[in-house]
Amino acid sequence: MTDYQKLAQQYAGDIVENMTEDQGEEYIYETAHEYADMSEHVIYYSKAHDMVAWMHQSRIDYWEGEIEAGGSFVGYDDLACRIAYYELSDMITAAALKLFEEKESEVA
Secondary structure (H helix, E strand, O other): OOOHHHHHHHHHHHHHHOOOOOOOHHHHHHHHHHHHHHOHHHHOHHHHHHHHHHOOHHHHHHHHHHHHHOOOOOOHHHHHHHHHHHHHHHHHHHHHHHHHHHHHHHHO
16 A cells, blocks of 8 residues: 655655745645646556555545535545545645644754
């Protein structure tokens, strides 16, 4: 089974490593979304289902509520992909922000 935390940390490391001095948190948010959007764990139904099965039920419920609040539910496969996308994006963002803060504190 995929280690999604490790995957998110790898993506986060890439994001922070490739940042320039004029880029900040906004860049992290945008790039984390791009990394999640391109991930095979979001694109392929079976991989999205695997990720959702790995997730804690409270996180699934949270994202399902957010998605349904948007009013666009088209089926279980689509829902699994969206939940996986939001969770992976959130995990990447959190890991990248932590690395960015650590990097900033080392410079200061």
